Amino acid sequence: MSYQRDNVRRMAGYTPGEQPTDTGVIKLNTNENPWPPSPAVMSALTAITAEALRRYPSPTAASFLAEAARLHGVGADQLVATNGGDELLRLAITTFVPPGAPIGVAEPSYSLYPVLAAIHDSPVQTVELETDWSLPADFASRMNAAGVPLTLLVNPHAPSGRLLDADAIGAIAAALDGVLLVDEAYVDFTDPGHDVVGLIQRHDNLMILRTLSKGYSLAGLRLGYGIGPSALIEPIARKTRDSYSVDAVADALGAAALGDQPAAQASWEAVREERTRVIDALRGRGFAIPDSQANFCLARVPNRAGRSAEALYRGLKDRGILVRHFATPRLADCLRITIGTPEQNNALLSSLDALLTG
Ligand SMILES: *Cc1c(COP(=O)(O)O)cnc(C)c1O
Secondary structure, X not given: XXXXXXXXXXXXXXXXXXXXXXXXXXXXXXXXXXXOOOHHHHHHHHOOOHHHHHOOOOXXXXXXXXHHHHHHOOOHHHEEEEOHHHHHHHHHHHHHOOOOOOEEEEEOOOOHHHHHHHHOOOOEEEEEOOOOOOOOOOHHHHHHHOOOOEEEEEOOOOOOOOOOOHHHHHHHHHHOOOEEEEEOXXXXXXXXXXXOHHHHHOOOOEXXXXXXXXXXXXXXXXXXXXXXXXXXXXXXHHHHOOOOOOOHHHHHHHHHHHHOHHHHHHHHHHHHHHHHHHHHHHHHOOOEOOOOOOOEEEEEOOXXXXXXXXXXXXXXXXXXXXXXXOOOOOOOOEEEEEOOOHHHHHHHHHHHHHHHHO
16 A cells, blocks of 8 residues: 555656765766855854744745845845755746646756656656757747746756757747746856846746856755746745745855855866866867866767776776766766866876776
């Protein structure tokens, strides 16, 4: 006798990337920023008082939202703070998708999306990306034809790192009948100049997901947020979200992190420099890699390597380097590699050299 709902019993859970307790492992598998958070974050942490922990936190994460409003030039009513970006995804589904209605995703993309759809007992309406990981021209019309009330679109794309520019995002929002949630988990690593936040003034169906996990080196904190027209934000912020899903520590540290833009931007620039170097070095070794605007790259293993992507993944793991391998049809011959520090990236490249010649 199972007490689970049928959809829950049938589904498989999300498979997180490996999170080893051994701190000696070089972790290039879950796209963390390799640089530490701003010193301002660490001093905000030491300034947390017992009294702040005794009390319930601000129900809106007011300190954090004030910083986010300043950073993006939007109103506090156009923002909602969540327990990681992942909670915003779940809340968007809860808020905008009637039970049983389909959720639109490009395939492949973030493997959490279908898991959240299964929890909601919604089918997934997938649209296959082209071989170069671009969106097919009829993406929006196929979502509309399927009656999709919510489309989840990760940009820069995971796992390829490809970026759609703001015009392309605006065109998709304009063409979709339902809500477009642009998952910008990796947007901080794009070359300067990319910004779609201004589009929320023109598209009443556009919502943007941000997270402090990647760009601000705070994956352990669990803080994300949504930016959108107040009519999209309000039902999440006032109704479907738990009042206290963002705790007092996250509220204070998140405000400190957004408040120190120079520190964060320096880390993004360092990642971009290494991204260029690592991608060039891997291409020089025969890997096929699309241009990436994220803090990872998707490296297709050359046939002549004589080793499968999975064998390389295992070989690297044996050498204390974790990368991500997805055993799915379109990704099985690829490794998704997070851009690390120069030392970590050098260790990756020399281990690959040993594996490819060995
Ligand atoms: C990391 C990530 C998120 C959000 O992660 P959180 O740690 O929950 O903020 C959302 N979408 C994608 C594609 C991601 O990689």
